[in-house]
Amino acid sequence: MGVHEGHRDRMKREFLQGGLRHFSEPRVLELLLFYSRLQGDVNPLAHRLLEAFGSLSGVLDASPADLAKVPGVGENTVVLLKLIPAVAARYLASRTSADVIISDSASLRTLFLPYFFGARNEMSFLACFDGKLKLLGVRLLSEGSPSANEISLRKIATEALALGATAVVLAHNHPSGIATPSQEDIFITHYIRDALQPLGITLYDHVIMTDDDMVSLKDSRHLNSF
DSSP states (O other): OOHHHHHHHHHHHHHHHHTTTTOOHHHHHHHHHTTTSOSSOOHHHHHHHHHHHSSHHHHHHSOHHHHHTSTTOOHHHHHHHHHHHHHHHHHHHHHHHTTOBOOSHHHHHHHHGGGGTTOOSOEEEEEEEOTTOBEEEEEEEEESOSSGGGSOHHHHHHHHHHTTOSEEEEEEEOTTSOOOOOHHHHHHHHHHHHHHGGGTOEEEEEEEEOSSOEEETTTTTSOTTO
16 A cells, blocks of 8 residues: 555545544645545645635635646546535535425525525525415526626516415525625515516515625515515
8 A cells, every 4th residue: 555545544534533623724625635636645736726725615616717727636626626515505405495484584594595605606596485485496596697687587487386386585695795785686676576466476585695694675674565
């Protein structure tokens, strides 16, 4: 057994026995890189990535094109690094979506947070509910849109009717980190609410998400008719 192979085995055992509690960021990244670079010492590559992007989160948030610019990063490494946050988001959504019943804005944050996990561009989602506010499904409405006006009313209606929803909640993120609703956010919410009413669908809320905050337009009284 070569020196690098023995090192890999020790790190894998350490992780299986105690998780990542005692792993520094370079060692976490090194452990990941074992699965894209099957031989050799990947510690220097882990350090190059951290130097390029500043932190583990910076590495995982980096674009495929930027990752590929780092010497030693090939396609397998790019796919692996982009897969980690995507799988984590899917895992969290899978855990939180089953048998969800909305009772307040805190439960909406719990529902939507996984869908915006790691997002660095603007996204919007639609959550559909039955008459008892039990979740029927969450659907992606748009990604990378520059404004709330890009949310398609037709897509909202189509998705809601397909699931037999009687209530829906819109959610979009502000990558700037400021969750305060804009006048455009308020306008489009009124517009969608009024358009859905003839279809027998209630717009229950519209929430704006950031990494560490959420604003409910219902709770903030921007829409006093809710």
